[in-house]
Amino acid sequence: MNETNENYSPEEEEKLSIEEVEKNFQGLLGSARKFLSELLDIRKNTDQEATKEAIIADIPFKGHTSWILVCSIFIASVGLNANSTAVVIGAMLISPLMGPILGMGMSLATNDIDTLRRSLKNLAVMVVLSVLTAFLFFYFFPIQDESSELLARTKPDIRDVLIAFFGGLALVIARAKKGTIATVIFGVAIATALMPPLCTVGFGLAIGNFEYAGGALLLFGINTIFIGLATFLVLKLLRFPMVRYANSRRRRLIARLVSVTALAVMIPSGLIFYDVFEEFRFKKQANEFIEENVVPYQFSGEGRFLEDFTDLEYNDGDNPLIELVFMGNETIPENVIATWTGQKNSYDKLENAELKVIQGSNNEAADQLKYVNELYESKKAELLNKDERIRLLEDELASLSKIAANQIPLKDISAEALTNYENLASLSYAQTIITDFKKWDTLPVFEVKWKQDSDRNKVSNDMKKLQEWLRLRTKNNKIQLKQVTN
Structure with missing residues (x-):
């Protein structure tokens, strides 16, 4: 080979070397392209006729399917009411809504x-029956707690869009494969969760909370649209044959109708994705603002930022809100709040957001309750056996009840509460003594009355925040809050 190379000039040898490298590179690209084509190609193992027959067979809603739907509705409703994830998953698996x-x-x-x-006809019937059944269940069932499983279905975000779309892709690809992959179908049924949102719609209507109902209905709409969109794209990619009509005029008319319908589905899906993406950007920038500017703030006293109580409300871009909660004997200076406001406005999605700062304070009564808690902690180490532990706990509970009855600063608390909750009409406090005839216990109870024209959804949210604030304010997790109606 060296003898052959001696016949070429240096320029020619360099040119040959470059050509050889290019040839090897092109060969490598060709091999990689072939490997990826064989790895990702799903057309060869697709059974178009069997796939079409299987999908069409799952569309009808009658007989066995109707009873399965009713059972899944009740299972999902009970699971959501009992806050049981396992039961809700069971309802997802047997629901026939995907067909x-x-x-x-x-x-x-x-x-x-x-x-x-x-x-469309069968889906509409299924949706109406599901919502109606869930509404009747929650309306007549005596327990109507807002469990975390229910609340999780009231505020969809960008993750739900991605789950629905990629879940739909996985589902239709599994359906199209020769020898359907059942585990994929079950997994998609769990991930996309079509039945629980409809049950949550029924729950929202039953308690008169249309915000919950609307949010859950939006989640169901997101799942439906993006699963359908994924199915449309995959079957187009697999080149499923078009249905042919003998009448050319009818064929053109139907083609136009289908195109318009497809466009009508894609436009809302694009708008939904844009809305949830904008809300995602707002919350992402809000959390960055809090982590970079609020969390590092140094208190000179016993002040504390309650990051878990931060409330971020996008409100569809109209009057967004960032609510920060602080506790302790130190208030945030006005110039610091003004600085935070300026820093907030440097984020493009936070410029129009309202920055609301809620602050509390400590006093002598709270310090005395803190002393009692420290006293219990110090005596706990002296306990020798179970009976002595019970006796000491009962004695200290009675002592704590007496102190709490005299030391709750209702005047200060009511003034602070009115500052933070403008819809308060009245606030009262009393000690409630309970017994199981073996031992006695005393619970501190606040009763609150809201103004008659107050928004019901806002009152519900304020009740939760007010109870948590009262427990933190008094350093007493036993504080109970009851609403007094007119």
């Missing part, structure tokens, strides 16, 4: 107007 949604996506992809009509 018409896949039917919608397939009919749009294949220009099948008859299947589209049947899918």
